[in-house]
Amino acid sequence: GAGVSQSPRYKVAKRGQDVALRCDPISGHVSLFWYQQALGQGPEFLTYFQNEAQLDKSGLPSDRFFAERPEGSVSTLKIQRTQQEDSAVYLCASSLGGSSSYNEQFFGPGTRLTVL
Amino acid sequence: SQQGEEDPQALSIQEGENATMNCSYKTSINNLQWYRQNSGRGLVHLILIRSNEREKHSGRLRVTLDTSKKSSSLLITASRAADTASYFCATDPYNNDMRFGAGTRLTVKP
Numbered sequence: 001g002a003g004v005s006q007s008p009r010y011k012v013a014k015r016g017q018d019v020a021l022r023c024d025p026i027s028g029h030v031s032l033f034w035y036q037q038a039l040g041q042g043p044e045f046l047t048y049f050q051n052e053a054q055l056d057k058s059g060l061p062s063d064r065f066f067a068e069r070p071e072g073s074v075s076t077l078k079i080q081r082t083q084q085e086d087s088a089v090y091l092c093a094s095s096l097g098g099s100s101s102y103n104e105q106f107f108g109p110g111t112r113l114t115v116l
Numbered sequence: 117s118q119q120g121e122e123d124p125q126a127l128s129i130q131e132g133e134n135a136t137m138n139c140s141y142k143t144s145i146n147n148l149q150w151y152r153q154n155s156g157r158g159l160v161h162l163i164l165i166r167s168n169e170r171e172k173h174s175g176r177l178r179v180t181l182d183t184s185k186k187s188s189s190l191l192i193t194a195s196r197a198a199d200t201a202s203y204f205c206a207t208d209p210y211n212n213d214m215r216f217g218a219g220t221r222l223t224v225k226p
Contacts, residue, residue, distance in 0.1 A: 004158075033214070042204050042216030043159070091158060103147070105214070107158035 002026070004108035006092050012114045013082045021077045021111045025094030032075050033105060034067055035091040043091055049075060082115045089113070122205060122217040130225050135192040137220040139205030140185075146208050148181055150190050153202045153219070162190075162203075197226045 005024045013019050025032050031050055035043035036059075045059040051072040060067070064082075069075040079086055089112050093105040123138045141148070147166045151159040165172045165181045165188065172179045178191040192199055202219040 035216075040218070042206075042218045044216070045214055093159075104149070104161045104164060105159075106161070107151075109158045 004092055004094055004106050006108040006111050010112050014116055016081050018080045019082055021090050023075045023092030026106055029094035029096050031095045032069055033093040034077050037089045037091055084115050087113055087115045122220040124220060126221045128223040129195055131197055133195055135195050135222055137190045137203050139188045139217055141207050148188050149206045151204045195224045197224050200224045
Protein backbone atom coordinates (compact mmCIF):
# COMPACT_ATOMS: atom_id res chain seq x y z
CA GLY A 1 0.00 0.00 0.00
CA ALA A 2 0.92 3.65 -0.24
CA GLY A 3 3.14 5.19 2.38
CA VAL A 4 2.79 8.54 4.06
CA SER A 5 2.42 11.34 1.56
CA GLN A 6 2.86 15.06 2.05
CA SER A 7 1.99 18.04 -0.09
CA PRO A 8 3.28 20.28 -1.35
CA ARG A 9 6.82 18.92 -1.46
CA TYR A 10 8.20 22.45 -1.73
CA LYS A 11 6.68 25.73 -0.66
CA VAL A 12 8.10 29.21 -0.97
CA ALA A 13 6.30 31.87 1.03
CA LYS A 14 6.83 35.55 1.54
CA ARG A 15 7.30 36.65 5.12
CA GLY A 16 3.91 37.26 6.67
CA GLN A 17 2.06 34.86 4.40
CA ASP A 18 0.00 31.97 5.80
CA VAL A 19 0.79 28.43 4.66
CA ALA A 20 -0.94 25.06 4.99
CA LEU A 21 0.91 21.77 4.78
CA ARG A 22 -0.92 18.52 4.25
CA CYS A 23 -0.18 15.01 5.44
CA ASP A 24 -1.90 11.82 4.28
CA PRO A 25 -0.95 9.04 6.70
CA ILE A 26 -1.02 5.36 5.98
CA SER A 27 -4.62 4.19 5.95
CA GLY A 28 -5.70 2.86 9.32
CA HIS A 29 -2.83 4.37 11.27
CA VAL A 30 -4.05 5.71 14.57
CA SER A 31 -1.18 7.99 15.48
CA LEU A 32 0.13 10.95 13.52
CA PHE A 33 3.12 13.12 14.31
CA TRP A 34 4.52 16.38 12.94
CA TYR A 35 8.21 17.28 13.14
CA GLN A 36 10.27 20.25 12.09
CA GLN A 37 13.76 19.61 10.75
CA ALA A 38 16.20 22.47 10.33
CA LEU A 39 19.13 22.10 7.98
CA GLY A 40 21.77 19.80 9.42
CA GLN A 41 19.69 18.94 12.47
CA GLY A 42 17.54 16.09 13.60
CA PRO A 43 13.76 16.33 13.54
CA GLU A 44 12.15 18.25 16.39
CA PHE A 45 8.77 17.10 17.66
CA LEU A 46 5.89 19.51 17.08
CA THR A 47 2.64 17.74 17.83
CA TYR A 48 0.93 14.35 18.11
CA PHE A 49 -2.58 13.09 17.27
CA GLN A 50 -4.28 9.89 18.25
CA ASN A 51 -7.15 9.62 15.81
CA GLU A 52 -8.69 13.11 15.76
CA ALA A 53 -7.52 14.07 19.23
CA GLN A 54 -4.48 16.27 19.53
CA LEU A 55 -2.92 14.77 22.62
CA ASP A 56 0.29 16.77 22.67
CA LYS A 57 1.15 20.10 21.09
CA SER A 58 3.98 20.98 23.40
CA GLY A 59 6.49 21.22 20.55
CA LEU A 60 4.69 23.89 18.56
CA PRO A 61 7.08 26.85 18.66
CA SER A 62 4.47 29.60 18.81
CA ASP A 63 0.77 30.30 18.56
CA ARG A 64 1.30 30.92 14.86
CA PHE A 65 1.46 27.15 14.43
CA PHE A 66 -1.76 25.18 14.37
CA ALA A 67 -2.45 21.56 13.46
CA GLU A 68 -5.64 19.63 12.98
CA ARG A 69 -6.82 16.15 12.05
CA PRO A 70 -10.60 16.55 12.06
CA GLU A 71 -11.59 13.09 10.82
CA GLY A 72 -8.71 11.12 12.23
CA SER A 73 -6.95 10.64 8.91
CA VAL A 74 -5.55 13.57 6.90
CA SER A 75 -3.80 16.25 8.91
CA THR A 76 -2.98 19.85 8.13
CA LEU A 77 -0.26 21.94 9.72
CA LYS A 78 -0.93 25.63 9.35
CA ILE A 79 1.58 28.38 9.95
CA GLN A 80 0.27 31.91 10.14
CA ARG A 81 2.30 35.04 9.41
CA THR A 82 5.36 33.04 8.43
CA GLN A 83 8.78 34.22 9.55
CA GLN A 84 12.18 33.42 8.12
CA GLU A 85 12.97 31.21 11.10
CA ASP A 86 10.08 28.96 10.04
CA SER A 87 12.12 27.84 7.04
CA ALA A 88 12.67 24.11 7.50
CA VAL A 89 11.52 20.72 6.33
CA TYR A 90 8.25 19.67 7.95
CA LEU A 91 7.95 15.93 8.37
CA CYS A 92 4.84 13.95 9.05
CA ALA A 93 4.86 10.41 10.43
CA SER A 94 2.18 7.88 11.27
CA SER A 95 2.13 4.72 13.26
CA LEU A 96 -0.36 1.89 13.52
CA GLY A 97 -1.16 1.79 17.16
CA GLY A 98 -1.66 3.79 20.26
CA SER A 99 0.51 3.94 23.30
CA SER A 100 0.60 0.23 23.99
CA SER A 101 1.49 -0.86 20.48
CA TYR A 102 4.74 -1.47 18.65
CA ASN A 103 5.59 2.06 17.78
CA GLU A 104 7.54 2.19 14.54
CA GLN A 105 6.84 5.47 12.81
CA PHE A 106 6.58 5.73 9.05
CA PHE A 107 7.70 9.06 7.68
CA GLY A 108 6.60 11.03 4.68
CA PRO A 109 9.09 12.75 2.35
CA GLY A 110 8.52 16.11 4.00
CA THR A 111 7.60 19.58 2.84
CA ARG A 112 10.49 21.98 2.42
CA LEU A 113 9.29 25.45 3.42
CA THR A 114 11.35 28.48 2.47
CA VAL A 115 10.26 31.85 3.82
CA LEU A 116 11.73 34.82 1.98
CA SER B 117 15.36 20.37 22.53
CA GLN B 118 16.93 17.13 21.43
CA GLN B 119 17.34 14.17 23.73
CA GLY B 120 19.74 11.98 21.82
CA GLU B 121 23.21 12.98 20.79
CA GLU B 122 25.01 11.02 18.13
CA ASP B 123 28.72 10.64 17.95
CA PRO B 124 30.62 11.18 15.73
CA GLN B 125 28.89 13.96 13.84
CA ALA B 126 30.47 12.74 10.62
CA LEU B 127 32.13 9.49 9.61
CA SER B 128 33.86 8.61 6.35
CA ILE B 129 34.89 5.03 5.57
CA GLN B 130 35.74 2.80 2.65
CA GLU B 131 33.28 0.30 1.24
CA GLY B 132 33.54 -3.00 3.06
CA GLU B 133 34.59 -1.47 6.36
CA ASN B 134 32.42 -1.44 9.45
CA ALA B 135 30.81 1.77 10.71
CA THR B 136 29.99 2.40 14.35
CA MET B 137 27.83 5.25 15.54
CA ASN B 138 27.00 6.06 19.13
CA CYS B 139 24.04 7.71 20.77
CA SER B 140 23.70 9.09 24.27
CA TYR B 141 20.49 10.22 25.87
CA LYS B 142 19.48 11.97 29.04
CA THR B 143 16.34 10.50 30.58
CA SER B 144 14.91 7.05 31.17
CA ILE B 145 13.45 5.43 28.10
CA ASN B 146 11.05 2.68 27.13
CA ASN B 147 12.76 2.05 23.84
CA LEU B 148 15.28 3.51 21.44
CA GLN B 149 15.07 3.54 17.69
CA TRP B 150 17.52 4.14 14.88
CA TYR B 151 16.51 5.82 11.64
CA ARG B 152 18.29 6.51 8.38
CA GLN B 153 17.75 9.55 6.20
CA ASN B 154 19.04 9.82 2.67
CA SER B 155 19.69 13.29 1.36
CA GLY B 156 16.45 15.16 0.73
CA ARG B 157 14.22 12.29 1.80
CA GLY B 158 12.16 11.22 4.78
CA LEU B 159 13.39 8.98 7.55
CA VAL B 160 13.37 5.23 7.32
CA HIS B 161 13.06 3.11 10.44
CA LEU B 162 15.96 0.69 10.87
CA ILE B 163 15.58 -0.99 14.22
CA LEU B 164 13.94 -0.64 17.62
CA ILE B 165 15.47 -1.88 20.84
CA ARG B 166 13.49 -2.00 24.07
CA SER B 167 14.90 -0.95 27.41
CA ASN B 168 15.05 -4.56 28.63
CA GLU B 169 17.09 -5.66 25.63
CA ARG B 170 20.86 -5.37 25.37
CA GLU B 171 21.51 -6.25 21.77
CA LYS B 172 19.57 -6.66 18.59
CA HIS B 173 20.46 -7.67 15.04
CA SER B 174 18.86 -6.98 11.70
CA GLY B 175 20.79 -8.02 8.62
CA ARG B 176 24.05 -6.07 8.61
CA LEU B 177 22.91 -3.93 11.52
CA ARG B 178 23.71 -4.54 15.15
CA VAL B 179 22.38 -2.30 17.90
CA THR B 180 23.39 -2.36 21.53
CA LEU B 181 21.79 -0.59 24.44
CA ASP B 182 23.32 0.17 27.83
CA THR B 183 20.67 1.75 30.01
CA SER B 184 23.08 2.22 32.91
CA LYS B 185 25.20 4.48 30.71
CA LYS B 186 22.23 5.84 28.78
CA SER B 187 23.89 4.99 25.52
CA SER B 188 23.35 2.96 22.38
CA SER B 189 25.49 2.05 19.42
CA LEU B 190 24.68 1.15 15.84
CA LEU B 191 27.11 -1.02 13.94
CA ILE B 192 26.85 -1.43 10.18
CA THR B 193 29.01 -4.27 8.95
CA ALA B 194 30.50 -4.63 5.46
CA SER B 195 29.34 -1.14 4.50
CA ARG B 196 28.22 -0.28 0.99
CA ALA B 197 28.10 3.00 -0.91
CA ALA B 198 24.31 2.83 -0.60
CA ASP B 199 24.67 3.10 3.19
CA THR B 200 25.72 6.73 2.73
CA ALA B 201 23.13 8.69 4.70
CA SER B 202 22.49 10.41 8.01
CA TYR B 203 21.68 8.16 10.94
CA PHE B 204 19.59 9.28 13.89
CA CYS B 205 18.73 7.74 17.21
CA ALA B 206 15.37 8.54 18.74
CA THR B 207 13.70 7.74 22.02
CA ASP B 208 10.14 7.05 23.14
CA PRO B 209 7.48 8.24 20.76
CA TYR B 210 4.81 7.45 23.29
CA ASN B 211 5.98 10.02 25.67
CA ASN B 212 4.43 11.91 22.78
CA ASP B 213 7.62 13.72 21.96
CA MET B 214 10.09 11.39 20.31
CA ARG B 215 13.43 13.03 20.60
CA PHE B 216 16.00 12.77 17.85
CA GLY B 217 19.67 13.58 17.98
CA ALA B 218 21.40 15.74 15.42
CA GLY B 219 22.57 12.66 13.56
CA THR B 220 25.75 11.10 12.26
CA ARG B 221 26.53 11.78 8.63
CA LEU B 222 28.03 8.58 7.19
CA THR B 223 29.87 8.60 3.89
CA VAL B 224 30.91 5.28 2.39
CA LYS B 225 33.42 5.66 -0.39
CA PRO B 226 33.33 3.09 -3.19
